[in-house]
Amino acid sequence: MTRAQQTISIALLVSSLYLSLYLELVPLPALVQTAIVPVLPFWALVSFGAWVLFRLGWGMLTFHDTPEAYKELMEEIKLAQADLRAKGVSVD
Amino acid sequence: MAPTKTTGNDVYSVILPTFNERQNLPIITWLLNRTFSEQNIDWELVIVDDGSPDGTQDVAAQLVKLYAPHVQLQTRTGKLGLGTAYVHGLQFAKGNYIIIMDADFSHHPKFIPQMIAKQKAGNYDIVTGTRYAGDGGVYGWDLKRKLTSKGANIFADTVLRPGVSDLTGSFRLYKRDVLEKLFQSTEIRGFTMQMALAVTAKSQGFSIAEVPISFVDRVYGDSKLGGEEIVEYAKGVLQLWWST
Numbered sequence: 001m002t003r004a005q006q007t008i009s010i011a012l013l014v015s016s017l018y019l020s021l022y023l024e025l026v027p028l029p030a031l032v033q034t035a036i037v038p039v040l041p042f043w044a045l046v047s048f049g050a051w052v053l054f055r056l057g058w059g060m061l062t063f064h065d066t067p068e069a070y071k072e073l074m075e076e077i078k079l080a081q082a083d084l085r086a087k088g089v090s091v092d
Numbered sequence: 093m094a095p096t097k098t099t100g101n102d103v104y105s106v107i108l109p110t111f112n113e114r115q116n117l118p119i120i121t122w123l124l125n126r127t128f129s130e131q132n133i134d135w136e137l138v139i140v141d142d143g144s145p146d147g148t149q150d151v152a153a154q155l156v157k158l159y160a161p162h163v164q165l166q167t168r169t170g171k172l173g174l175g176t177a178y179v180h181g182l183q184f185a186k187g188n189y190i191i192i193m194d195a196d197f198s199h200h201p202k203f204i205p206q207m208i209a210k211q212k213a214g215n216y217d218i219v220t221g222t223r224y225a226g227d228g229g230v231y232g233w234d235l236k237r238k239l240t241s242k243g244a245n246i247f248a249d250t251v252l253r254p255g256v257s258d259l260t261g262s263f264r265l266y267k268r269d270v271l272e273k274l275f276q277s278t279e280i281r282g283f284t285m286q287m288a289l290a291v292t293a294k295s296q297g298f299s300i301a302e303v304p305i306s307f308v309d310r311v312y313g314d315s316k317l318g319g320e321e322i323v324e325y326a327k328g329v330l331q332l333w334w335s336t
Contacts, residue, residue, distance in 0.1 A: 059242040064229030069306035080122040089154045
C-alpha cells in the first residue's frame with residue numbers, strides 16, 4: 001500500500017464518519033449537533049495548521065548550532081593543507 | 093586487497109560525486125584517509141566528477157597517486173546530476189558497504205566509524221546521519237536557511253511519515269546489495285534521490301538507524317540550492333507520496 005493509498009483511505013473513512021454525524025444519522029444532543037458538528041472540519045484544519053507552525057517554531061528554538069565543530073574543522077583543514085602540499089598535491 | 097584485522101573482510105567504498113570541488117577534494121580525501129587508517133578499516137574512494145571546469149580532475153589524479161590503491165577517479169562528460177553519479181560510481185565500487193556523502197566538509201568523516209559501529213550493532217541495512225536528533229546540529233545557517241530546511245523536513249515528514257528524523261540528509265552508510273536493490277526500485281535520480289531511497293527503503297522493510305552528526309555548511313564553494321531546487325523538492329515529495 002502506498003502512502004497515497006493509506007492517506008486517501010483514512011481520509012475517506014474520516015469523511016464518512018463525519019458525514020454520518022452531519023447528516024444526523026447518529027442521535028446527538030442538539031447543542032452538539034448545531035454548534036459543534038458543522039465547525040469540526042474548520043477546527044481540524046486550524047488545529048493542524050497550528051501544530052505545523054508549532055513544530056516549525058519549536059525546531060527553530062531547539063536548533064543545535066555547532067561552533068565547536070566548525071573550529072575543529074578549520075584546524076583540520078590547515079593540517080591537511082600543510083600535509084598535502086608537502087606531498088605534492090595542489091592545494092589552494 | 094588484504095583484509096584488515098578489525099573488520100574482517102568488510103570493505104567500505106565512499107562514493108563522492110564532485111562538480112567544481114577543487115579546493116575541497118584533497119582535504120576531504122585527507123580526512124577520509126586519516127579516519128580509515130586510524131581505525132584500521134579497509135576503504136576505497138570513488139570520485140565521480142561531472143567534467144568540472146575548475147581543475148578538480150587534475151587534483152583528483154594527484155590524489156589517486158598519493159593514496160594508491162584506495163582512490164579511483166571516474167569521469168563523466170557533463171553535469172549529469174547527483175543521483176546518476178551515485179549509480180555510476182556504484183558500478184566501480186568494490187566494497188560490500190557503500191558510504192554516500194558530500195565533498196564540502198558538511199559531512200565529516202569522523203562520523204563514519206560511528207556509523208559503522210551502529211550498523212554492526214544492529215545489522216542495519218542503512219545508517220543515516222541526522223542533523224535533527226540527539227546532539228546532531230548545524231553550523232553556519234542563518235534563520236532563513238534553518239526555516240527552509242526544517243520546513244522542508246516537516247513537509248516531507250507530514251506527507252510521507254517516514255520514521256526518519258532527517259529525511260533530506262545525504263550522509264549515509266548502505267549495505268551494498270540494499271543500495272543496488274533500491275536503485276532498481278526507484279527511478280528518481282535528481283538531488284531528491286536520497287530522500288526517495290530512504291522512503292523506498294522503509295516501504296520495503298529495510299532497517300534504518302540514525303547517528304547524530306554535526307553539519308558544517310559550505311566552507312568553500314557555492315551551494316547549488318535555489319528556488320528551482322525547492323520546487324523540484326516539493327514535486328519529489330509528492331511523487332514519493334503517490335508511488336511509494
